[in-house]
Amino acid sequence: MLQNKANPTISKSTGLPRKRFYRARAHSNPLSDSHFPVPLSPSHVDYSLHYPQLFPSSDCSDGSKKIEFADIGCGFGGLLISLSTLFPETLMIGMELRDKVTEYVKERILGLRLANPSQFQNVSVVRTNSMKYIPNYFEKGQLSKMFFLFPDPHFKEKNHRRRVISPHLLDEYAYVLKVGGIIYTITDVEELGEWMKSCLQNHPMFEPLSEMELDGDPVVKLLSTATEEGKKVARNGGQTFQAVYRRITLASQENS
Numbered sequence: 001m002l003q004n005k006a007n008p009t010i011s012k013s014t015g016l017p018r019k020r021f022y023r024a025r026a027h028s029n030p031l032s033d034s035h036f037p038v039p040l041s042p043s044h045v046d047y048s049l050h051y052p053q054l055f056p057s058s059d060c061s062d063g064s065k066k067i068e069f070a071d072i073g074c075g076f077g078g079l080l081i082s083l084s085t086l087f088p089e090t091l092m093i094g095m096e097l098r099d100k101v102t103e104y105v106k107e108r109i110l111g112l113r114l115a116n117p118s119q120f121q122n123v124s125v126v127r128t129n130s131m132k133y134i135p136n137y138f139e140k141g142q143l144s145k146m147f148f149l150f151p152d153p154h155f156k157e158k159n160h161r162r163r164v165i166s167p168h169l170l171d172e173y174a175y176v177l178k179v180g181g182i183i184y185t186i187t188d189v190e191e192l193g194e195w196m197k198s199c200l201q202n203h204p205m206f207e208p209l210s211e212m213e214l215d216g217d218p219v220v221k222l223l224s225t226a227t228e229e230g231k232k233v234a235r236n237g238g239q240t241f242q243a244v245y246r247r248i249t250l251a252s253q254e255n256s
Contacts (some may be wrong), residue, residue: 036099036127042139050124051091053113067091067138070176071147072130072164075227077105079149081112082226084123086218090144094125095137102127131164138176145219146173148185150229153192165196167203174205177247182209185243186223188233193241206245214244 039045045067047055054065069087071080074094083092096102105125112120128137154162165185173183183206185196200206214220224230224240233240 038128038133039136042135042137042142045137047091050093050126051121053121054091065091066142067093068143069093069145069147070095070130070138070143071149073097073148073151074105074125075149075229076101077108077125078227078230079147079222080105080123080125081108081120082222083219084120086222088119088122091122093123093137095128095130096125097127097129099127131162131169134172134176140175141178141181143177144181146177146181146183147223148183148196149223149227150187150233151185151192153187153189155189155191160195163192163195165199167199170199170203170206174203174247179247179249181247182217183243183245183247184219184223186230186240188229188238188240190239190241193243197241197243200243200245204250205248207248209244209246217244220244 048057068090069083069092071083071092071094074080074096077094080092080094083090094105096105102125109120109123109125126137148164151164152162154160160166177183183200185193185200187193187196201208209217220242223242224234230240
């Protein structure tokens with residue numbers, strides 16, 4: 001409590017960070033150079049920094065348990081927090097370019113861990129540029145789920161190369177996703193929704209989930225309800241456009 005009195009950014013009642021102290025621009029330029037540490041390879045990711053209760057020291061990771069979920073551009077961490085309790089045995093990480101927003105998510109996770117010692121030990125966040133450094137964090141076939149929720153639409157055609165879903169970036173995502181892994185996307189911009197769906201549909205290593213599979217996937221329901229952006233769209237009565245695709249092998253597509 002003394003710590004909360006000394007730190008106005010932390011709520012006295014909840015022990016969680018106050019969002020108004022961590023506001024930032026809605027999006028950042030992913031093509032600009034930012035300065036932050038980047039692991040040389042996935043084997044250099046220090047799990048003890050992200051999951052200290054599960055990996056008390058950097059020497060404790062034997063490689064048997066690895067990050068499986070990645071929320072790309074995780075924003076204020078709403079989806080991660082929901083996923084953490086829905087999949088308590090799964091390690092997951094948010095990747096965010098904005099420094100203030102990353103700090104907010106870190107403080108939010110620390111506050112939740114203190115208030116709930118047996119929960120939220122499987123979730124973390126890192127400040128990085130996922131459009132450049134995905135291969136530095138994840139091995140081939142490591143991930144089972146990737147999330148791209150309400151990404152920057154980059155409306156101008158000359159800026160489409162900045163979009164986080166694109167044909168060449170899907171090659172990288174296909175590399176780090178295991179066969180059967182799923183990419184979840186959602187936006188409130190119809191043109192961007194069509195763009196992401198088209199990119200995934202035309203990529204040889206992805207296929208759409210069926211309506212039955214979508215209905216039975218508890219994660220799909222979180223796409224429009226767990227994030228700040230999703231809640232804002234709902235309050236304003238807006239539409240959302242989803243595209244959910246499975247990683248497949250080239251052989252399975254040829255045989256279908």
